[in-house]
Amino acid sequence: xxxxxxxxxxxxxxxxxxxxxxxxxxxxxxxxxxxxxxxxxxxxxxxxxxxxxxxxxxxxxxxxxxxxxxxxxxxxxxxxxxxxxxxxxxxxxxxxxxxxxxxxxxxxxxxxxxxxxxxxxxxxxxxxxxxxxxxxxxxxxxxxxxxxxxxxxxxxxxxxxxxxxxxxxxxxxxxxxxxxxxxxxxxxxxxxxxxxxxxxxxxxxxxxxxxxxxxxxxxxxxxxxxxxxxxxxxxxxxxxxxxxxxxxxxxxxxxxxxxxxxxxxxxxxxxxxxxxxxxxxxxxxxxxxxxxxxxxxxxxxxxxxxxxxxxxxxxxxxxxxxxxxxxxxxxxxxxxxxxxxxxxxxxxxxxxxxxxxxxxxxxxxxxxxxxxxxxxxxxxxxxxxxxxxxxxxxxxxxxxxxxxxxxxxxxxxxxxxxxxxxxxxxxxxxxxxxxxxxxxxxxxxxxxxxxxxxxxxxxxxxxxxxxxxxxxxxxxxxxxxxxxxxxxxxxxxxxxxxxxxxxxxxxxxxxxxxxxxxxxxxxxxxxxxxxxxxxxxxxxxxxxxxxxxxxxxxxxxxxxxxxxxxxxxxxxxxxxxxxxxxxxxxxxxxxxxxxxxxxxxxxxxxxxxxxxxxxxxxxxxxxxxxxxxxxxxxxxxxxxxxxxxxxxxxxxxxxxxxxxxxxxxxxxxxxxxxxxxxxxxxxxxxxxxxxxxxxxxxxxxxxxxxxxxxxxxxxxxxxxxxxxxxxxxxxxxxxxxxxxxxxxxxxxxxxxxxxxxxxxxxxxxxxxxxxxxxxxxxxxxxxxxxxxxxxxxxxxxxxxxxxxxxxxxxxx
Numbered sequence: 187x188x189x190x191x192x193x194x195x196x197x198x199x200x201x202x203x204x205x206x207x208x209x210x211x212x213x214x215x216x217x218x219x220x221x222x223x224x225x226x227x228x229x230x231x232x233x234x235x236x237x238x239x240x241x242x243x244x245x246x247x248x249x250x251x252x253x254x255x256x257x258x259x260x261x262x263x264x265x266x267x268x269x270x271x272x273x274x275x276x277x278x279x280x281x282x283x284x285x286x287x288x289x290x291x292x293x294x295x296x297x298x299x300x301x302x303x304x305x306x307x308x309x310x311x312x313x314x315x316x317x318x319x320x321x322x323x324x325x326x327x328x329x330x331x332x333x334x335x336x337x338x339x340x341x342x343x344x345x346x347x348x349x350x351x352x353x354x355x356x357x358x359x360x361x362x363x364x365x366x367x368x369x370x371x372x373x374x375x376x377x378x379x380x381x382x383x384x385x386x387x388x389x390x391x392x393x394x395x396x397x398x399x400x401x402x403x404x405x406x407x408x409x410x411x412x413x414x415x416x417x418x419x420x421x422x423x424x425x426x427x428x429x430x431x432x433x434x435x436x437x438x439x440x441x442x443x444x445x446x447x448x449x450x451x452x453x454x455x456x457x458x459x460x461x462x463x464x465x466x467x468x469x470x471x472x473x474x475x476x477x478x479x480x481x482x483x484x485x486x487x488x489x490x491x492x493x494x495x496x497x498x499x500x501x502x503x504x505x506x507x508x509x510x511x512x513x514x515x516x517x518x519x520x521x522x523x524x525x526x527x528x529x530x531x532x533x534x535x536x537x538x539x540x541x542x543x544x545x546x547x548x549x550x551x552x553x554x555x556x557x558x559x560x561x562x563x564x565x566x567x568x569x570x571x572x573x574x575x576x577x578x579x580x581x582x583x584x585x586x587x588x589x590x591x592x593x594x595x596x597x598x599x600x601x602x603x604x605x606x607x608x609x610x611x612x613x614x615x616x617x618x619x620x621x622x623x624x625x626x627x628x629x630x631x632x633x634x635x636x637x638x639x640x641x642x643x644x645x646x647x648x649x650x651x652x653x654x655x656x657x658x659x660x661x662x663x664x665x666x667x668x669x670x671x672x673x674x675x676x677x678x679x680x681x682x683x684x685x686x687x688x689x690x691x692x693x694x695x696x697x698x699x700x701x702x703x704x705x706x707x708x709x710x711x712x713x714x715x716x717x718x719x720x721x722x723x724x725x726x727x728x729x730x731x732x733x734x735x736x737x738x739x740x741x742x743x744x745x746x747x748x749x750x751x752x753x754x755x756x757x758x759x760x761x762x763x764x765x766x767x768x769x770x771x772x773x774x775x776x777x778x779x780x781x782x783x784x785x786x787x788x789x790x791x792x793x794x795x796x797x798x799x800x801x802x803x804x805x806x807x808x809x810x811x812x813x814x815x816x817x818x819x820x821x822x823x824x825x826x827x828x829x830x831x832x833x834x835x836x837x838x839x840x841x842x843x844x845x846x847x848x849x850x851x852x853x854x855x856x857x858x859x860x861x862x863x864x865x866x867x868x869x870x871x872x873x874x875x876x877x878x879x880x881x882x883x884x885x886x887x888x889x890x891x892x893x894x895x896x897x898x899x900x901x902x903x904x905x906x907x908x909x910x911x912x913x914x915x916x917x918x919x920x921x922x923x924x925x926x927x928x929x930x931x932x933x934x935x936x937x938x939x940x941x942x943x944x945x946x947x948x949x950x951x952x953x954x955x956x957x958x959x960x961x962x963x964x965x966x967x968x969x970x971x972x973x974x975x976x977x978x979x980x981x982x983x984x985x986x987x988x989x990x991x992x993x994x995x996x997x998x
Contacts, residue, residue, distance in 0.1 A: 199441025216256035218525040219288035223317035230310035236519040241509040246318035248281035250501040253483040255282040278344030279365035290553035307535030333553035335667040342371035349380035350664020358390035366407035373656035378424040385645040386461035394474040399481035401498035432478035561705025563669030568603040572761040576786035583978020586779035589753040591620040602627040611658040655683035671708040678714040679730040692740040706767040719821035725913035731884035742859040747850040751823040754789035796849030803844040811843035818847035819883025828927035836948040853892040877937035882906035917969040
């Protein structure tokens with residue numbers, strides 16, 4: 187193993203000899219603490235020879251990327267202190283957790299946050315023992331790590347998170363380390379384009395550091411193996427001026443990186459000053475650094491004759507049997523002693539003053555910067571009164587209103603009142619989703635070429651549109667995590683692109699709910715539209731309501747799902763979601779013209795309850811119903827009411843109860859979800875023994891999953907999307923999936939005891955209408971007039987005879 191030598195004073199550069207020595211000592215200390223976290227559970231300062239019991243029985247963690255991360259951190263500390271910068275540190279290689287924990291410990295933030303991890307020998311013992319240990323902390327840069335907004339357990343999102351943090355933070359510089367493994371992911375590759383959406387007048391800056399250490403878990407990385415001219419051409423094509431720092435000699439690397447960092451920060455300052463001088467904003471290339479270092483830098487060169495430093499074997503734990511293998515244990519001890527801990531820590535085990543005082547002060551420390559605990563900076567939105575945007579509803583089930591267009595007028599005024607803390611994010615779908623009214627008060631963010639006939643493009647625009655769900659999601663997450671608010675609108679079928687990003691954010695929220703020092707942040711709000719039931723010019727590829735199923739897998743204290751049936755309910759739900767904290771809110775609402783059911787007062791009452799009986803559509807009075815017709819979602823609600831209308835015409839004395847669900851989680855047991863109904867409340871709505879015909883927006887088995895514990899679950903018959911679809915008429919989509927009014931009415935006939943014996947003519951009529959529907963759409967290309975023009979008129983459905991037989995069942 188090549189020992190870590192003193193850096194000396196021979197190499198010329200911006201660092202004076204004493205400053206060079208101090209930065210190198212800080213770096214050695216951070217690396218020592220990183221190795222200790224991975225391997226040791228006792229003897230943290232090697233005050234005695236290393237024995238088996240000093241080594242953890244299970245070795246977990248990642249070394250390979252860590253020394254590069256601590257190297258960058260040391261130099262950023264110097265720049266912050268010298269320039270009085272406000273700087274965040276976002277790292278893509280989140281497996282480098284031991285390095286960032288070590289940095290926060292050396293900064294003093296870790297002890298301030300966790301007083302039991304003191305800056306002494308016992309604190310070091312606790313620091314080492316807790317890492318990747320039962321009852322301790324994860325191996326990633328997790329929510330438990332001060333200064334983090336990004337857990338790198340999944341790669342690809344560091345750069346988009348960094349830009350999200352920089353938007354509307356004009357004084358912030360976000361240093362973002364991109365690992366060369368991460369750089370191979372699609373989300374990361376696209377997020378390089380974020381610089382075309384950054385306004386240097388109003389936003390902060392992002393300084394990417396592409397860390398090329400050559401290997402992933404067991405393979406070389408692409409960007410480390412292409413010619414440097416090709417790599418630099420690629421990065422210049424992305425809109426950056428790349429500067430390369432490469433080598434393995436610490437003295438040379440310290441001086442080279444310090445000089446390069448100075449140049450990059452000067453360029454950032456110049457770009458911002460020029461833009462903020464009041465003239466026209468011309469996009470200039472932003473600086474970035476390409477840092478080439480050996481993987482596992484400063485670690486063992488070989489173990490058991492196999493290459494370690496500079497090779498993939500250093501990626502995780504370079505050798506795994508230091509407890510049971512004496513030879514490995516000697517290598518580990520030599521490795522740790524090579525950092526010369528006696529120079530780094532005093533007799534009590536605290537970092538020596540030259541290291542302990544190297545960091546910036548207070549909130550300038552990257553581990554303590556308030557932006558990384560965004561709830562500290564969060565300010566409430568100034569929201570207009572959503573009831574002022576109400577759609578008049580004189581008669582339920584009439585009109586033809588685009589619900590999301592109504593929401594767009596509300597969001598327009600939200601944007602106008604919150605120009606420094608609210609943005610809309612959408613993958614090229616803002617106008618398609620009927621939210622274009624927001625463009626009356628802002629433009630689309632755009633800092634690339636603009637042609638004279640382009641529509642609403644400007645560097646200071648606040649509508650964030652790029653045809654990448656990953657990038658939009660990453661921007662929004664970074665924006666929220668640093669204390670702002672936003673909304674992501676997306677086609678329902680394609681929000682699945684960010685399934686795993688949602689996973690990570692939901693896990694972050696779940697974990698931070700259990701960390702007292704993490705302050706609540708604004709909720710992540712999704713508006714899913716262009717949904718499964720209205721794909722008028724698209725087809726099967728655009729039909730998938732399954733994101734809801736994915737969301738409800740997460741912890742109940744984090745997720746909420748709303749299915750407002752009309753525009754006024756959508757306004758009420760949106761206002762609630764924008765005010766909320768620490769949730770993921772999923773709102774599903776159609777953008778096509780649709781019937782309206784509730785005036786604003788009724789909508790607020792209904793949405794506040796989340797579920798309720800629609801008396802105006804029901805015929806059970808104060809009696810037990812013969813059947814419950816339940817619905818969730820705008821199109822299923824319309825089809826349910828149309829079926830009820832038919833049944834009222836066929837069977838005037840049939841007692842029907844209509845239950846509409848806005849808050850999907852109301853269906854779950856109250857012991858499983860805080861919004862869940864008690865059994866008594868659920869039975870009061872759905873009865874204990876009567877058939878329930880439930881028309882649901884998504885996959886029907888989710889309703890069964892949410893209600894399986896309920897007394898009347900065996901009588902619950904759910905209809906929803908069952909993977910039948912094509913490019914067809916709106917009503918035909920419901921017919922293909924048997925959630926249409928005719929099939930729902932037939933279901934009632936078949937399920938209500940005693941009804942089928944009196945319903946032969948009604949059933950035949952309904953079947954004939956399904957046949958006529960199929961013939962009509964193939965001849966005319968549109969739905970039957972009775973379907974297209976249907977509005978609610980209770981009891982106006984077809985009557986087959988002048989006198990209907992009684993449908994009272996013996997028990998009724």
